[in-house]
Amino acid sequence: MSIAGPSRDIGSPSPPLQRGKACLSCRRRKMKCDGMRPTCTQCTRGDRAEDCEYTDGSRRPRTLVLEEDIARLRARVQELENPQNVIPSIELYPPYTSPSTAGPSVAQTPYQPLMEPPSMSLSTSSPATSSTDSGWGFDGSPQRNVQQCLTVLAPHAAELGLFLNIDRLCAQNTPIFPGLHSMLMLWSAYLSQRHLDVSEQNSESALLSHAQHQISNALSVDSSTQDPQVFLHIIQTEVLISCHLQRAGEPLGARYHASAALSLAVGLRLHIKSGEAPSAHLFDFVGYSYPQLPPPLDGIEEKERVDAFWTVYSLDRCLGDIYNGPPGMNHAIMITAPWPSSDWSNEVTHPSLSRRSDRSLTNGYQGQSNFMTPSTNVTNINTVLQFLTGQDRDLSNDSPLGLQAKASVLFSEAASIAASYAADPTVGQSPAFRSRFATLGNLIQWFSASLPPPSSIIIAPGIIQPSNARQVLLTINLTALAQITLHRTFAPTHAPSNKRCIEGALRAVRALDGVSDPGPMIWTALCRVLHDELVRLRSQASSSSTADTTYASSLHATSPQAANREEEAEISLAISKIFSIMSKMTCPVKTFAVKFKAMIPALDSIN
């Protein structure tokens, strides 16, 4: 007999509704509610449709949601109360200072300043400076605060996609876009004390909300009035937001901001090599279009722009392709921005440009028209295309960001190939497809062989050497992901492809150590590939020698049996490594880990 569970029998008297999901009216009446929206059956029958309200529980602990809400509202209140841009300013607790939880404060004293600007850090010094200062919400007020943040963030710059020049941001007189400021604070708070308690959650969402709000405001204001650097700050802010949301397990939001950032970057033509005459494009006519950034003032600004573009590009790539999401940009688009290279010292600081006194945007309308002036045929190089066709096999100049960008290109090309095959498998026969496939396959092989091996970077589990090496690890992962994506479709039927997948997965796992969170795609892909292979091996083993040995033996030249045993061990090992790493991650990843673990009961025996 069954343990007499909740009697799953026929009529299924509907298993009791999950907690927090009964409608208010039913709750009050203590009757069974079926949770039907918008009006539950009980309420319908009782003809009190209007009373049928839901409290909408949400998965996450109710209180958390509430707390988040209150934080957000608080931020809003503050914003409204203090029209100039107050930053919600939490101080970074050096490890544990009482964060004094959700202050009931407000509740008690309804008239008090309601969350007065807590540590308004120097806002006093410049009282009325708040006028419409050239597009920045406010000028350099709490600068030292920024410095603190940046100190914390600097080592992680690569992971966060922090492409702005840190020294320059720190400089006393640099104005900082308030939204950016918030995000810097948010991240440094998070990174400086990895334990997330409630109050932190609160300030997080306050900061986040502030940043988003700043961006929307900035963008609906006439763009020609803004200091051009503001736009770079906005893009940076978007990147930070996107990373944050990804970490927080809100992929939809993460994508939203990533693609917004990309759209800004391209809108500002960061994908075009700076200084290059804009091509006489069909729509360039009389420049009725986007605002245009003035040329960069110096090498640093130029680097910032290039890095901005590639950062955003690879962010979009990495987030975009989940679920066949749009690659955001296809290769037909001409990207002429150079790859981010490690040394910008030798890039002369634009000698021809005397420091322009007026740095405002050239809004299309007022720029002199380059109408019909055919672009002085600079040989524009389609950066991405050149790389993909294998004409650019020199990685020596690439900065880590450059490598990452290239890896994203590989991945997105792989995804595109896979998608085009999925859409219409008959293309598999076309020579064009096959050559594209093969070219990319080789390119990936070469690329991943050219990357430094993880062992040279990971000194001990969790300890990695050069600080920016984390990015290299991520790159290794991405490359592996590209390889998997490319070959996955064919793995079940084509042994070499399968081998490539496993290979890639194992390589990625090896590089997993120092990386913080490579993102859902990588987790998923790795788990899936390894899982499938494990299943395949086991089923093969169980069906013993009846198995298709041809397939197996093509993987290893040695005795299939032994080889399988060995491979299985290796894979199991990899899987348990994944678990152990995952279990140290943030919440969404952990949840995933749990689900995944459940899929592999066979592993119990191992770990």
Next chain:
Amino acid sequence: MSIAGPSRDIGSPSPPLQRGKACLSCRRRKMKCDGMRPTCTQCTRGDRAEDCEYTDGSRRPRTLVLEEDIARLRARVQELENPQNVIPSIELYPPYTSPSTAGPSVAQTPYQPLMEPPSMSLSTSSPATSSTDSGWGFDGSPQRNVQQCLTVLAPHAAELGLFLNIDRLCAQNTPIFPGLHSMLMLWSAYLSQRHLDVSEQNSESALLSHAQHQISNALSVDSSTQDPQVFLHIIQTEVLISCHLQRAGEPLGARYHASAALSLAVGLRLHIKSGEAPSAHLFDFVGYSYPQLPPPLDGIEEKERVDAFWTVYSLDRCLGDIYNGPPGMNHAIMITAPWPSSDWSNEVTHPSLSRRSDRSLTNGYQGQSNFMTPSTNVTNINTVLQFLTGQDRDLSNDSPLGLQAKASVLFSEAASIAASYAADPTVGQSPAFRSRFATLGNLIQWFSASLPPPSSIIIAPGIIQPSNARQVLLTINLTALAQITLHRTFAPTHAPSNKRCIEGALRAVRALDGVSDPGPMIWTALCRVLHDELVRLRSQASSSSTADTTYASSLHATSPQAANREEEAEISLAISKIFSIMSKMTCPVKTFAVKFKAMIPALDSIN
């Protein structure tokens, strides 16, 4: 012996403290707290007396306290927002009620009911009813207001990209996403009284900012909490924002929101035919990813989703390609959503779906995994690809939106072809390129011939017949734009291409009458093509018979001289028509017109 208090004699480890009574610091540390006041023993020993705080206040469940807080804060926010921003502040003057300049509106009465959720229906009866209302900022409050707006907006729905079902929005009990509400108000205010005075400008930006703010909040909240329809509303809001910004001459912002909308739409998989089993994609593993909408409840919802996708798609297309901007999505992506068709009556309302009781999102984590379940090979049709390869030559079912979507596809394919040629002109030789070029050329010809001629729609200048015909006009424009984009590059050297360009431009001009503002790309393209042609003709005329008559005669079979004269006249006419239309447009267009006019001094003679 002294009954003296708490000294529970030595050995007994003191029963666990009552819930909610441990001090915060102990809670965080997960250690036993003895609840001693003012500083618990743990904290005393750890020498962090100041951290030892208690969440006293109210015996009542913490959630209640929080809820109260949140209500209070909300009220406060309303209050603060109210003076300037309050939603219902602008009343729409139904066409001719005295617009009496500065709307005295609400600004006067800052203390009024604070706009708290007015119809909180019986909130008194239940204590905790104030909770977070299912992801909508607030529920159906000023519904009649919405109805007013929609009455104004309905005729313009197509231009605005209003894809939500209007009747349903009007329905008394539909909750409306507050941001959407703002945008509806903004647009209806704009449309109902076309003169923009200062006060309107103000409320415009207040409404805009409110809408954006709502969106950012909604997106940073756990997405699984939300009523799925909220997402559609968010997308709709983004579309409206994007249109607004475009009109306001803020193309960067417009693009930002367009691509954000696209990214949401795709993230929610609106591009996949509803009800279709999600393909067993590499990243579908254990569903570690985006939230997923529940299947639509009925035909209307389904139509909304399809329309949402295509609206966003073509918006992105139209805004995206300026300056080689990213097409947002390439064709490799598999779109299986059907084209928007005019009749949805025959689409059965998903018989297999009993009204799902739980309409909240299936967040990846909790859905049962479809891991490794190969998609039950539904023959998915790649909607776009099918159209582009000419296998879908039936336009009879397409709604105007459908036509527009197809036109956008044509345009974006054209842009992609042009871009790939620009990137590497040698592809011009490859047969694959040539066939792609030819196929598209034919398709465009056919498509534009199948559209109703402008003359059947434009009854008199400015008056068009079926209300949704405006969209058809836009479609004609877009198609022409596609044609121009495709052929432009080759026009200077290849007479037939040139002819196609002129042809397209002239056709577009004819359809320009009823359209409101086709957007910068169209203006630019038309002007450029016509201008260039005019220049060519004149230079040819001036160099008299020495001109390359072969080229000219291939355009017209008649005497080159006469033909040229005739064509020149036609073009001049078209140009001046453009001027006259442009001069009635909003500011940015007018500015453009001025610049353009300056380019064509030769026209002085004509007009």
Next chain:
DNA sequence: CCGCCATTATCGCCGGTAGT
């Protein structure tokens, strides 16, 4: 309606581990 049980979501805090 509402007393009262069954079911859970939450929260206290144990005890193993790492750092110092």
Next chain:
DNA sequence: ACTACCGGCGATAATGGCGG
């Protein structure tokens, strides 16, 4: 040795909802 940290577990408050 001493303290912080944290995975988990068990106790318990808070709900769903039965049945009188």
